[in-house]
Amino acid sequence: MRGADTVAELVGRQWGDHRIGLRDEHHTLTHHQVAAGAAARAALLVDLMPPLPGGEPHLGILLDNTPEYPLWLSAAALAGAAVAGINPTRRGTELARDIRHTECRVLVTQRAHLPLLDGLPLPGLRILVTDTDAYRELLAPYGSARPGDARLGPVRPDSRFLLSFTSGSTGAPKAALCSQGRLAAAGASLVRHFGVGPDDVHYVCMPMFHGNAVIADWAPALAAGAGVALRARFSASRFLPDVRLFGATYFTYVGRAVQYLLATPPEPDDRRHPLRLGFGTEAGAVDAARFRERFGVPLVEGYGSSEGGAAIQRTPDTPTGAIGRAAPGDDLAVVDAGTGLACAPARFSPTGRLLNASEAIGELVNRGRSPFEGYWRNPEAEAARLRDGWYWTGDLFYRDADGYLYFAGRTDDRLRVDSENLAAAMIEHILARWDRAAGVAVYAIPDPVAGDQVMAALALRAGEVFDPEEFAAFLAAQEDLGTKMPPRFVRVMTELPLTATNKIHRVALRRASFLCPDPVWWRPAPGAPYEPLTPTAVTALRAAYAHHGRAPSPHHPDQAVSSGSRPARGSEGDDPARG
Structure with a gap:
């Protein structure tokens, strides 16, 4: 066609x-x-x-x-x-x-x-x-x-x-x-890449306000003349019944959805379905392998953004843990943001651990013609993306000697929770309303499976104590606190750490994560009451991180950034009941 x-x-x-x-x-x-x-x-x-x-x-x-x-x-x-x-x-x-x-x-x-x-x-x-x-x-x-x-x-x-x-x-x-032209071209590109045809049925279970569903699922279906099947909100329990009912052959995901699917009870007929492919981001090598073993469906990882400034495509020979190589037409490089010079190729140990992180990790840039079309009414943000004739992604990567790219984090203080990028400053502005707090810092710590969890450090006013029930009630009363924003972990401090320039020392906070000497309160499940983080709970959390090849902090000594796992990248969805 x-x-x-x-x-x-x-x-x-x-x-x-x-x-x-x-x-x-x-x-x-x-x-x-x-x-x-x-x-x-x-x-x-x-x-x-x-x-x-x-x-x-x-x-x-x-x-x-x-x-x-x-x-x-x-x-x-x-x-x-x-x-x-x-x-x-x-x-x-x-x-x-x-x-x-x-x-x-x-x-x-x-x-x-x-x-x-x-x-x-x-x-x-x-x-x-x-x-x-x-x-x-x-x-x-x-x-x-x-x-x-x-x-x-x-x-x-x-x-x-x-x-x-x-x-x-x-x-x-x-x-x-x-x-319109870029979306039509994106759909056609995915049709060619995955061999999508008019007999396929695309299952759209990720929210359509997000680029994942529109760009990677709806657009290629439209370009191929394929059918579209919808689920109002993601549901792990309805996933396979929907796939069978609609005859779905293709779906998109982000990592959290994959985790929810794997958490459903195994059934003897888990492989009885027409699905042939899942395309998305942030599933992680461990869960992608488990998904294919259980359901017989390969998950193809990609990298891209709503901005469209850079894209990475996976090929059949892409190593485990890598995203892939630059998409055709993109001149992608991993550079030192200070010098603009290309970073050294990554070197790995026999077990796949990155040996030269300090010289290999840099910001991913597109030095060629970028399809980025700008932001609505935001010239400052556009200028930050387009510097020196390059498109700067704001994401950290490293690249092996064969040109395969591996994700390694973000260059700023974004949090990526359930596939949504959140601004730490916005959450801080809300938490700062709590009258017991003298200072607030919000930052990302890795989720045990994929993406980030929200952690907050609170410096209390003199004479104040942390009341978990009062803090939870305060959060519930903030009308502009989105469902992804409440902190999972709360570190209670006498004062926040500062840098030499009197800025909050976020690196130190992220490095410590919840493994710190201060009292930490946490919610074992979303919406649960806050309770003290006990040594028993820490042990269980460590085991969960280890199971997925991750650690509580990208900077923590436990962390092994390897070719078999990707640190701190987000996932789609919420609790399956909420979608």
Whole structure:
């Protein structure tokens, strides 16, 4: 099939195709019905937000993975609008900020998420609630629309299409831009790389506000004419039943989801399913091997971001623990951020331990033509990414003598929890409201399996003591504390460590992790009461880290950064019940 220049063209190709194109547990739509539904929504969209100077208008989507999500993505492509995926784990003023920053004129949501919007200052925003009679009545007059009938303006490859939130170490999340042409090209690239065809069915169980689901799952399905099956929120217990029900052959993941799947009770028919491939990030070598052994499905690890500034592709000869080599067209290098010079090739011990970390680890940069299209209304962040003609990823890597790349951490104070990048400063600003605290530092420590966990150091005011129940109640009362932000570990200190320039010594805090002389409180499970971290609990945690080839700190003496494991990189999802 000839390649497409835009997402709109791919949506239009579904017209007249009466094979099953989109399913969930309640709905079944043909490709033709998807195109027709997208055309109707595009016509409604044109009437709701006529064009204004300044390019494509913005539509916000605050939905679970219901059929309305891909229908509205398709509608925006046809109409020439851009979509901001709104994260439902954000809360209060921070959620309102995301919607206002991306200048959304219409927000598509569902009744379950309406409480998140109660009382938020969102002047002039038109809200469509998809699971209501009023919405169905509003859409009904547009039922005869065809793709291309209604447009807000020209639809070109460089038309803005996605605004995907990503966050760094400071400030509010940034909205990375993705054009129709880049998303169409990304889908076509994955089709070629994995041999995706029209008979495949892509199971989308990662949240669609995240680039993982849209770029790596929905876009290649659209490019190949494959079917799409949806799960509203990730569920480990429903994974295999869904795969069998929908005939799914391909899915995307991040590491936490893989962990949840492996935690389900083994069944004799675990290999009875049509899946042939999982594509994602951060599963870890140990869990990827366990997944293939149990389910008979290979997990192909990749590296990329919503920004699209650099991509790494895995090949069949990629060593265990490596991500792969630079994607075609990328000139990737691992450089010393201070000098800009290439770092030395990695050297390994016979057991795979990295021997020359200090000279081999550096920041991954793309020295060639970068597909990075910028951030919405954030020139400072763009300048930080594009320096000296290079795209700086903000991620640390090392490279072996054969050119294979291995992930080694981040260059700033980001935390990556359940595949979401969180800004430590934002969490600190919230925790600093607790009146018992004189100082707060928030930092990442490795999760035993993949990604990070949130740890906070609290310096208490003179005469104060740490009250775990009061602290938990304080956290629960903070409307802008997202579901991924509460600290799992709390270190109680008399004062925070400082550097010579009177900045918080985060390296020292991360190095100590929870293996420190100060009292540490922790939640054994998300949402559980805080309790003292006892020696018995520490022993159990050490065993969990060791089982997955990790350690409580990238800097701790227990840590062995090897070709068989990747340190501190995040994973998708939450508790399986929450998705």
